[in-house]
Amino acid sequence: MVHYNKVNDVDIEHFESVVGKEFVSANPAIRASYLAKSVMGLESSMGDVIIRPRYTEEVRKILIWCDTRKIPVSPISAGLSGGFGCPLIKPGGVVLDLSRMNRIIKIDEDSRYAIIEPGVTAGELWAYMEKYHPSFCPPIADGAPPAATVMGDAIDRGFNLCTSSMGPQGDIFLGGEVCVPTGDIIRLGSWALNGTEPFYKWGLGPELFSLFMGSQGAMGVFTKGVVKIFPHPKFKTVKAWAMDNPYDMQNLTLELGKQEFGVAHNTVMVQGGNWPLVMTRWPKDKVPNDYEFYKKLGISKWWMNWECWAQTQEELDTVTKTIDKFAEEFKKKKICKNPDAIKEWKLHPKQIQSRLRKPNKIAIPYSYWEAGFLFITYYTPWNECADFAVEYNKILKKYDFPEVMWIASIERCRQAICMPIVCFDSSKPEDFVRVQDMNRETFELCLDRGWINYRPDPFIHAPMTYSMAGTYLKYLRKVKEMFDPNYILHPGRLMLP
Numbered sequence: 001m002v003h004y005n006k007v008n009d010v011d012i013e014h015f016e017s018v019v020g021k022e023f024v025s026a027n028p029a030i031r032a033s034y035l036a037k038s039v040m041g042l043e044s045s046m047g048d049v050i051i052r053p054r055y056t057e058e059v060r061k062i063l064i065w066c067d068t069r070k071i072p073v074s075p076i077s078a079g080l081s082g083g084f085g086c087p088l089i090k091p092g093g094v095v096l097d098l099s100r101m102n103r104i105i106k107i108d109e110d111s112r113y114a115i116i117e118p119g120v121t122a123g124e125l126w127a128y129m130e131k132y133h134p135s136f137c138p139p140i141a142d143g144a145p146p147a148a149t150v151m152g153d154a155i156d157r158g159f160n161l162c163t164s165s166m167g168p169q170g171d172i173f174l175g176g177e178v179c180v181p182t183g184d185i186i187r188l189g190s191w192a193l194n195g196t197e198p199f200y201k202w203g204l205g206p207e208l209f210s211l212f213m214g215s216q217g218a219m220g221v222f223t224k225g226v227v228k229i230f231p232h233p234k235f236k237t238v239k240a241w242a243m244d245n246p247y248d249m250q251n252l253t254l255e256l257g258k259q260e261f262g263v264a265h266n267t268v269m270v271q272g273g274n275w276p277l278v279m280t281r282w283p284k285d286k287v288p289n290d291y292e293f294y295k296k297l298g299i300s301k302w303w304m305n306w307e308c309w310a311q312t313q314e315e316l317d318t319v320t321k322t323i324d325k326f327a328e329e330f331k332k333k334k335i336c337k338n339p340d341a342i343k344e345w346k347l348h349p350k351q352i353q354s355r356l357r358k359p360n361k362i363a364i365p366y367s368y369w370e371a372g373f374l375f376i377t378y379y380t381p382w383n384e385c386a387d388f389a390v391e392y393n394k395i396l397k398k399y400d401f402p403e404v405m406w407i408a409s410i411e412r413c414r415q416a417i418c419m420p421i422v423c424f425d426s427s428k429p430e431d432f433v434r435v436q437d438m439n440r441e442t443f444e445l446c447l448d449r450g451w452i453n454y455r456p457d458p459f460i461h462a463p464m465t466y467s468m469a470g471t472y473l474k475y476l477r478k479v480k481e482m483f484d485p486n487y488i489l490h491p492g493r494l495m496l497p
């Protein structure tokens, strides 16, 4: 059993001496505002004090103090991951808000990486690159609001705007700098060797960087990150094909993804879903909720979009023609369930334009449906994403949630990121129970099938997962103890402790 201390006046005086009085706040309204940011967090609680450091050395001093005093510390970059940045326990201790650490330190166009601080938001990095390095783009999250950070997305093992071509956000990082409660500042990747540029993720090997990915702030505090940047070609479009079931969506997309060269590398974001995705972007009482209405609007039951980027119009034409050719050929194949429903969905130029605009705000309207929403995201092998959709939707329906399913390809359909969007009424306490009952039942199903939750919550996903991976948990705890012997970092996250 770990015992934590409450923050007292002496602690606050010390924090003020480290970062300055104006960057420490124990004001209840300010503390509560951090909960309000965590739109999707069902389990968050309030911190006792908010500290907003500017420099790595300040982070180090705060961690050393808190380690000695056994005060919990929960790091937040922007706090938009759904509440995962907020404390879980009481006393909540320190909320370490890293948003002032928002410098873009270096852009290297030849080795193609950017060194950024954790508070750099998707919007800021996008605007900076557009202005100073217009031939390159940073891998910001595709659906997260512009105020979310690039670093937070990686720590969460999220995905980005060219994830189908380049891989998940964790793979897009080449290293970084972390500060741990033992008082050390560790540079990762090739950066670990004094003076070496952070150009090579596997660094000195064995590589420590991965220990911090997916750690939800429970292993160390990132004070810098090194993220790959990509060329930003001018020739772009979005192709869409309609179908009436998830299996045809899965199998057609896989055929294209498996080609890799000549087509899949040019399809940067490959994402699809079902018609309730459209419906739940408006307030529930303002739109019809039967499929017939959406059918008349030309919305198919299922669809897949390919966002294509190319260096020339000719290359772009080859990619779009290849998609069409594969779709036509797929209709004739035995595995195709309903060839009649497979049709090109010709998007209006405005729809294409809006899809290509970055950072986009496409995911925000889900909160309009009933005031609350939760993304519960899983990684599955691509060829099981249709099974996932069918099985998960059955349970959503059983609990009276709309069957909203969004699916995207990671690394040319090696994996699928499957995201049911649970729309519920956050003003009704009984709805939280309904969400968690549904979450538990679906998670039992997912564990059984070996589908991995990408941002495991502390009450259902993490305990149930680790109970089936005991040896892994044993070593994960040892790793944690190496960096954070007193378990002060984000207690409860990932079931540590």
Ligand SMILES: Cc1cc2nc3c(=O)[nH]c(=O)nc-3n(C[C@H](O)[C@H](O)[C@H](O)COP(=O)(O)OP(=O)(O)OC[C@H]3O[C@@H](n4cnc5c(N)ncnc54)[C@H](O)[C@@H]3O)c2cc1C
Pocket: 039, 074, 075, 076, 077, 078, 079, 080, 081, 082, 083, 084, 085, 086, 098, 118, 141, 142, 143, 144, 145, 147, 148, 149, 150, 151, 152, 153, 154, 155, 156, 157, 158, 159, 160, 215, 216, 217, 218, 220, 221, 222, 223, 363, 364, 490
């Ligand atoms: C409407 C909406 C749409 C979204 N769409 C997407 C999407 O398209 N793709 C996607 O991948 N995600 C998406 N997300 C999830 C999330 O917003 C992103 O992953 C985001 O980039 C997280 O960044 P953040 O700075 O808000 O993270 P935070 O909430 O600040 O932190 C994320 C986690 O990392 C920890 N942490 C934060 N900073 C540090 C640090 N410096 N050192 C150590 N630990 C730290 C926190 O404790 C927390 O557990 C979406 C969220 C919302 C609300």
